[in-house]
Amino acid sequence: MPSKLASLIEQHESELLDEWLEHQKRALGSAAQRISDGQMRTASQRLLGALRMTLQAHGPEAAAKDPALLQVLDAVSHERVAQGFSPSETAVFVFSLKEALYDRLQKEFGNDAAAFSKETWDVTRLLDNMGLYTFETYQKSRDDIIRRQQQELLELSTPVMELWDGILALPLIGTLDSGRTQIVMQNLLDAVVAKNADLAIIDITGVPTVDTLVAQHLLKTVSAARLMGTDCIISGIRPQIAQTIIHLGVELQGVVTKASLSGAFAYALEHRKMSIVKNSGIAT
Amino acid sequence: MDRIPILKMGECLLVSIQVDMDDDLALALRDSLTSRIVQDKARGVLIDISSLDIVDSFIGRMLANIAAMAKILDAQTVLVGMRPSVAMTLVELGLSLPGIQTALNVDRGLKLLHCSPQGESSAAKHH
Incomplete structure (x- = not known):
């Protein structure tokens, strides 16, 4: 019809x-x-x-x-x-x-x-x-x-870079939830294999708050890296965050922590028996 | 049944797991490895798991047990070549294997054990 x-x-x-x-x-x-x-x-x-x-x-x-x-x-x-x-x-x-x-x-x-x-x-x-x-x-x-x-943001916010031969840096920016930890971990471990790294510095300067859950996520990442034979240093801990960690009674179980990225880098070089010396002005 | 070969190199034992581990295989490895440590007077054990796609909680625990047993028999164990996905799974399972030494690859593992491929082991010097 x-x-x-x-x-x-x-x-x-x-x-x-x-x-x-x-x-x-x-x-x-x-x-x-x-x-x-x-x-x-x-x-x-x-x-x-x-x-x-x-x-x-x-x-x-x-x-x-x-x-x-x-x-x-x-x-x-x-x-x-x-x-x-x-x-x-x-x-x-x-x-x-x-x-x-x-x-x-x-x-x-x-x-x-x-x-x-x-x-x-x-x-x-x-x-x-x-x-x-x-x-x-x-x-x-x-x-x-x-x-x-969201996907693009995740990719943007988890870069892994090589500071020195075998030393990786992972600057974390933004809140760590379990979904992000998974991606951070994946990126870090893949980079460890690709760059043949034996030391990784996780810098948390850009992480606004560290509560028990975030600390747990950080420790998971550190443990996973250790299982692959890579030591981790956590750096960029701000005074407030240090206070929170202690107030909450979070155990960082023997993980090396440094206040700044440069401190962590100096430790990493020392760990590999290297040092940076000042050039005394003699023309080469 | 598959057997996992154990190679002797200087004072170290080399185990490379190339097949999918099942529970029986893990138990067999534990038995043969402990007897070989005693028999060969080994000071170091290197276990390469770079071919393993899956490590479940039983295998993970067994690896930790093997390391602990080797320690009692005065041999140092290094676990090398763990894949990223395996490491993530183990951590999720809550098995971070705190008592076991790890290295990225066989090369680094041998360095850790001070076990040079020339057969002249220096492990004894460091003990």
Whole structure:
């Protein structure tokens, strides 16, 4: 059975599009500046076309599940996220079509109350579903961005560098939770193998607080490195942190600790029976 | 059944575990290694686990036990070549093997044992 709605859209496609764009602009207000008229028109045209084809093929009941239509909605939502629209501004895109269609339906079925209410109900249900879908996609794109940023942050915040032949430094920045400890440990142990290191300095200058859990994570990292035959020095312990460690009664179990990275480096050189001497000014 | 070969090098014994360890194999290694330490009057034992992908709590404990037994028999044990993933698993299991010496590779392990490949062991000099 050909849907009445489909033929209605087909007959008045260009008028509908104009009315819809009008409604969108009014609803968006100043936010409409973020998108050009051309872009808005193209997106609306695509959606309207997809909606018409879906309605013709499946009727209004199944239309909200048609993959072709959902794909268009996906594309629009992703675009809006990238342009910095808020969720409701994105949803307005779909919901304003309802107003346009309602006006059109009223003109068409104004005299036939039964047909008008049936078509209105169909339109409302279909567009509500589409609106919800847009909302969900918007949320999903946001979540993807957040997850990617978290991943990037993790990669950024755990560098391992080689200070000297066989001496690694691992400056930790930010709070240590179990997820990060895992990555820190992995990076450190991989670097130990790659650089053939026998000493690693873990610098915690950038760690804001050390509680029992963080200390436990640090000790785990030290133990894992020791199992691979690499000694660890913990450096960059600020006075407040030293106080907290003692107040909490955290046992650092024989781990060498130094106040500063330079102190740890000096210890590391001493450990390898090396020293840095001042050049007494004799030209070489 | 697989056997893990034990090689003698100077006053040290070399054990390289190249197959997946199961519990029986670990027990067999414990028995043969302790008797070889006595038989060869070894002063050092080097266990290379660089081919081991998985070390479970039993194997981990067995390695610690072997080291402790060797110590009683006056031989120093060095565990070398542990993989990063294995080290992380052991730490998660709470097995940090405090009584056992470790080194990154066989080369470093031999240096720790003062056991040179020339066969002239200097381990005795340091005792």
